Amino acid sequence: MSYQLINCRALQAPQLCAAMNAAFSDYVVPLSLTADKFTDFQKQRGFSADHSFVAMSGTEIAAFWFSSPPLSAYQNCAYTLSVGTLPAYRRKGLSRQLLDKVIERQKSDAGRGLQLEVITTNEKAVKAYEKSGFETRRTLRVCRISEKRPVSIPRARFPLETFSVDQLPDDESAFFDTRPTPQNSRAALRALREQTRVLGLRLDGIVVGWGASYEDGSVAQIAVRRDFRRRGIGRALLDGLSAATRTDQLTFVNVDTAAKGVNAFLDRIGVEDRIHQSEMKLMFQD
Structure with missing residues (x-):
C-alpha cells in the first residue's frame, strides 16, 4: 500500500483531532479531545501546519507528526506536539517517514533540532525515539x-x-x-x-x-x-x-x-x- 506524505495546510482541525483520538483510542486511558480542546492544544503547543505532516491512505489520515516551527527560546529546536499512528496502519514505518519530512522542513527554516516528551515507562516508544537519534535530556514530573x-x-x-x-x-x-x-x-x-x-x-x-x-x-x-x-x-x-x-x-x-x-x-x-x-x-x- 502506498501513502501520500503531506503537510497539514489543507487539513482542518476536526479531521486532525479525529485522527489523534483514533491513534490513542486503544491506550489504557483513551484520548477523547473535542474539536475546541484540540484547537486549544494546538495554540498552547505552537502547532504549525507548515511544519506538521500526515501520511494519507486515500482520504484517511493513517499517521501524523504534529510540530511547531523552530523556537528561538529553545535554541531553534521545534516542539513535537504529538506523534501517532492509527491502529490499522502500525508497524509500517510511517512515523520514521514522517520524521524525515519534518526534519527536512525544519532545516529549511534554520531549525536545529526537535524535542518531545514521552512517558518513561513506555519503553517501546523510548527505544523507537532513541533508534531515530533522540537522546534523553531531562526527566519531568x-x-x-x-x-x-x-x-x-x-x-x-x-x-x-x-x-x-x-x-x-x-x-x-x-x-x-x-x-x-x-x-x-x-x-x-x-x-x-x-x-x-x-x-x-x-x-x-x-x-x-x-x-x-x-x-x-x-x-x-x-x-x-x-x-x-x-x-x-x-x-x-x-x-x-x-x-x-x-x-x-x-x-x-x-x-x-x-x-x-x-x-x-x-x-x-x-x-x-x-x-x-x-x-x-x-x-x-x-
Whole structure:
C-alpha cells in the first residue's frame, strides 16, 4: 500500500483531532479531545501546519507528526506536539517517514533540532525515539494535589493581584531554576491568554511571585523569587489559583526533576506523583 506524505495546510482541525483520538483510542486511558480542546492544544503547543505532516491512505489520515516551527527560546529546536499512528496502519514505518519530512522542513527554516516528551515507562516508544537519534535530556514530573489532602505548610495571607501575561517580568532568571517546557512557556500563556488565570504578588512595588493555570486546573507556572522563598508565597498562590479555577485539584505537568526549589515545595505540600516523562531531543547534524 502506498501513502501520500503531506503537510497539514489543507487539513482542518476536526479531521486532525479525529485522527489523534483514533491513534490513542486503544491506550489504557483513551484520548477523547473535542474539536475546541484540540484547537486549544494546538495554540498552547505552537502547532504549525507548515511544519506538521500526515501520511494519507486515500482520504484517511493513517499517521501524523504534529510540530511547531523552530523556537528561538529553545535554541531553534521545534516542539513535537504529538506523534501517532492509527491502529490499522502500525508497524509500517510511517512515523520514521514522517520524521524525515519534518526534519527536512525544519532545516529549511534554520531549525536545529526537535524535542518531545514521552512517558518513561513506555519503553517501546523510548527505544523507537532513541533508534531515530533522540537522546534523553531531562526527566519531568507530572503530579497533582487536592485541596482535601492535608498539607504541612501553613496558609499565609498575601495581597494577590490578577495579572495579565504581559505584566510578568521579562527576565525570569531569578524565578525559575530551569526552563519550563514549551507547553508551559510564556508563549503558551499568551496563546491561551483567555483561558489562563494569572495571579501575582508585589511587595514594595516589586513582583516577587506569580502562578498561572489553565481552565482545567493545570498549573503552567508557579514562580517565586529565590530571595522570597519559604515564606508561604507559593502556597498562597496555589490557594488563589484553586479558587480562581473553581477546582479542588491542581495538576502540575512537566516539572523538571532537577529544579530543586519547586520540587521541594511540591513535596512539602503533599503532591501525588502520577507519571514521569523523559524530555528527549534530536539535534540535527550541520
